[in-house]
Amino acid sequence: MKKIKVILVDDHAVVRAGYKILLKDIDDIEVAAEAENGNEAIELIKNNKYDVIVTDMSLPDIGGIDLIRKIKTINSDSKILVVTMHEEVVYVEQALHSGAMGYMTKSADPQLLSKAIRQISRGKKYIDDELQQRMTYEGSRDKDSILSRLSTREFEIFCLLAEGLNTNEISKKLNISYKTSANYSTNIKSKLGATTVADVARIAIRYNIIKV
Incomplete structure (x- = not known):
C-alpha cells in the first residue's frame, strides 16, 4: 500500500505531537517530516516531495497566507490542508483563494484529520461541515462586507x-x-x-x- 506522505507545519511541538498520535495507527498515512516555522517548511518542501502539507495559519516567521503562496510557487501541484484556530469564514475564503485545498479548525473532531488528508491527497477539496454551513450562510449575508x-x-x-x-x-x-x-x-x-x-x-x- 502506497502511503500518503505528510509534512506537519506548526510552531507548537505539542500540537505536532498530537497530530502524530492521531495518525500513527492510520495504515495509509505517514508523517514524513515536521517544521516549526514557515521558513523551515519551505526548505523541506523545496528538497522533498510530500503528498499533503498540513499547516497552521499563524506561524512566528511567515503569515499563513504568504506561506501557502510560497509553497504553490515552489510546486503549483502542492496539496495544502490548513488546520488552525481561526474559525472566521473570511480566513477560509482567503486560504482557499491563495491555493489551499482544505481547511479545518483545531476545535473540529480530531478523527476528521485523516479524512481530510485522504480527500485532499485525491485532489478533492475539504472543508469541515460546520465551516461549510457558515460559509453558505455568511456568504449570502455578508457578500457586501x-x-x-x-x-x-x-x-x-x-x-x-x-x-x-x-x-x-x-x-x-x-x-x-x-x-x-x-x-x-x-x-x-x-x-x-x-x-x-x-x-x-x-x-x-x-x-x-x-x-x-
Whole structure:
C-alpha cells in the first residue's frame, strides 16, 4: 500500500505531537517530516516531495497566507490542508483563494484529520461541515462586507495591523520593503474607510478577526 506522505507545519511541538498520535495507527498515512516555522517548511518542501502539507495559519516567521503562496510557487501541484484556530469564514475564503485545498479548525473532531488528508491527497477539496454551513450562510449575508474589498495580500496585512504590528514589523515578517508595506497600509485604510490603526482594530473586532 502506497502511503500518503505528510509534512506537519506548526510552531507548537505539542500540537505536532498530537497530530502524530492521531495518525500513527492510520495504515495509509505517514508523517514524513515536521517544521516549526514557515521558513523551515519551505526548505523541506523545496528538497522533498510530500503528498499533503498540513499547516497552521499563524506561524512566528511567515503569515499563513504568504506561506501557502510560497509553497504553490515552489510546486503549483502542492496539496495544502490548513488546520488552525481561526474559525472566521473570511480566513477560509482567503486560504482557499491563495491555493489551499482544505481547511479545518483545531476545535473540529480530531478523527476528521485523516479524512481530510485522504480527500485532499485525491485532489478533492475539504472543508469541515460546520465551516461549510457558515460559509453558505455568511456568504449570502455578508457578500457586501467591507473585507471583501481587500485582496489576499491586503487581508493578510490587515490582520497584522489589527494585531498591533507596525509598518516596519510587517515589512520584515512578509519580507517586503518598508515602502511597499506602508503603501499597503495606506490602501487598506482607504478601502475600509479607516483613518488610524485603532480604526483597523475596531473593524477586525467587528468581524471577529481578533478577540477582545
